[in-house]
Amino acid sequence: MKRLTKEDLLNAKKDELAEESKEWINVGYSTCGIAAGAQEVLDVLRDEIKKRNINIPIKTSGCVGKCYAEPLVEVCVDGMPRVFYGKVNKNVAIQIIDEHIGQKKLINDHIYESDTIAKKVVFVQDTDTGKKKRLRDFCSAFTDSLKKFDLEGKVEIVRVADSGVYNRGIVVRIFPDDFLYSGVSNDDIDRIIEDSIVGSKKIDSLICGLKSKQLRIVLRNCGIIDPEQIKDYIAHDGYRALAMVLEWDDPEKVIEEIRRGGLRGRGGAGFPTAVKWGFARNEKADQKYIICNADEGDPGAYMDRSFLEGDPHSVIEGMIIGGYVVGASKGYFYVRAEYPLAIERIHKAIKQARALGLLGENILGTSLNFDIEIRLGAGAFVCGEETALIASVEGERGYPRPRPPYPSVKGLWGKPTVINNVETLANVAILIYKGGDWFSKIGTETSKGTKVFSLTGKVKNSGLLEVPMGTTIEEIVSDIGGGLIDNKNIKAIQTGGPSGGVIPTELHNTPVGYESLQKLGSIMGSGGMIAMSEDDCMVDIAKFFLQFCVDESCGECAPCRLGGPQMLKILEKISEGKASLEDLDKLRQTSMVMQNASLCGLGQTAPNPVLSTLKYFEEEYKMHVIEKKCLAGKCKELVSYAISIKECARCGLCMRECPVDAITGSKKEGFVLDDEKCIRCGRCFEACKFGSVVRY
Amino acid sequence: MITEKSDQDVSVVHEIVGRCRDIEGNLIKILHQVQSHYGYVSEAAIKEVADLLDLPTAKIVEVLTFYNFFKLHPPAKHNVAVCMGTACYLKGGETVRENFNNALNIKDGETTSDGLFQVEAVRCVGCCGLAPTVSVDDKVYGAATKKDVEKIIAKYSNE
């Protein structure tokens, strides 16, 4: 490979940099995709293509974020729209080859996203769950009507799996005009055909006003490019920001641009990146470092993994620019050892960047020298904290160190060190490329740009999403997440992981931003967002997070080492129905001590989940303390189960599920549950399809 | 705390240390490579690393025990890691863990008598979208039901 110069990148037209094929199949090949079966799909696709002598390349890419629909396959062939097929298995893979590519026919029930289509095609989906028959009836009525209009065979009806809107009845998307209608009933069919299919007229009363809330800036390449091909990244404007920066030859100008953009750290604290870089730049030292914090400690969040698996070069580019600005010649990736695929992709990316002269000596033909080494974490949450991380890179136990001095003054091996989160660095190149003014137009007054969240928990569409700062929680959960599984009511959203807090439903109109979430007693954190339903107990959640912090406390300072277990004990008492109201005060008091006196962020923020659940769900705590009841049924000591003989369908499933033989009886006589023997695991309750096992 | 025979062939440790000798802060890097080769860090390996780097063994043990990722005992043939991250916890990770332990008749951290399986709880493998998840030797599965658990065990029992 030939080494590139900055002129190559600045002057090149896209197509000179990479030979993009016009037709391709792209398989989402990230940890989650593979876990869902992407390997088998890839093998089948390759086999079938070979067998049939089809000349279409099969690529792999990272994750587009629709984790609920993995494995995902994107198909782009002549004469067909670009389509994302989801939940692809062996059969669907074969259908893709036979029908989509062979017969140019779209496949039912698996389309999750599509370009607009130039032909007369109608997409239909019932966006309310569990209404299969309704959609069937609708489709046959539609076909009948098409006959009436003499359009049979001339309009293709396709059932899609995801139209991007949720809980809005039957949704119809009509091509080529790309009208999206929601809440459509059988009575609307004739009108739709007449106006919008025969004619080209929009029916205003049916238009679904919903626009996509997502804005993919940092995720722009994830799931689109092949992360193992540097040329793919370059063809998508990659490394141009670096070339621009080197052309400017003025680090201060870079800092100014980032300041104008208003970029703040995405690792949790939201510290302005320009200020951090400025501090390190102003330090005089023979050696400085930049570290990418990819320790991603929040259990239940995986934004950083997705960046590294899907678009590692964007992070590397941000690091090189950062290194150049502060005067560091060496960078470190500190990555969780639990992310083997991400590690492998960074390895490859670094190697390819070196080969092209983007890392190493005389980068892009200039005098800049900068290289990157990977260091693996080893399963300690506290090592996500910057000073502990530094200790760990030095090969020591990951004990946090008192600040000041801050790492930008005295960091790795005592040298000025910049530590940035993966997503922060992934924002740098695009900010420079498009300009600080462009960046600062996105978002709110104090929180600029977008934020990537991993939305998980009880939500229907678990996955990664990116929205402009200022989007409300409600919009994220309902319009993108599709609401909760089984249409349960949402009880709270948790952000910020073990350092964050819960936000109750009545506050879900809050726009996301650093300050707005902090005001509610939570934090933005690194982007974990977890939806909880009525089935989740807030005492239990508080206990879960606190247990995590207790397990992960390094034990260095007393407030955290002693305060955590003390609070945990109280929470256990509460969930066992053995606490008094004074215990709630004790929780608050201990929290305050931990917040004020702990050495590092772990201990300082560990009480947040407890305090925020106490703040918004005090009644639920009191219910546990006074009435000794856990309505969600999670606190085992506070629930009992019984079988209602009247409703019992005598199927015997509960008896088979019970792990301790507490249920006896026969199909003839019905079943009874022995409260003495019952261990309150709730399996019978969940197993019973007739609601005959009651919890009280 | 540290068990294991000391007659393990430690020649690879030599190679690893040789490769990393000039790297600053190399200890954790070396231990990662030792574990990735042997599956765990044995007493013999610790002694060897200590000798080669001229460090007290206590120093190495201190680092090893701080980090959850390092294993001081030989692993079972298949390591079942049930995710207890938030997303998985909410979706019944606890039950998945019980299901595995019951099906294999062991407790957390134990190894089955045939040496085939051990079950441990881990935190978020980054596949929260498939929660509750379990990874067996680095391969991740969504494992919501008892049936899934049985299937996974069956798959690896025959390998």
Ligand SMILES: Cc1cc2nc3c(=O)[nH]c(=O)nc-3n(C[C@H](O)[C@H](O)[C@H](O)COP(=O)(O)O)c2cc1C
């Ligand atoms: C206990 C604890 C855990 C942390 N874990 C992470 C982490 O996993 N990833 C991360 O980027 N920052 C983490 N941080 C924040 C870092 O200390 C640091 O602020 C951040 O990496 C700075 O990058 P930024 O300015 O780009 O946000 C953690 C902080 C604390 C106190």
Ligand code: FES
């Ligand atoms: S919480 Fe289990 S994979 Fe993330």
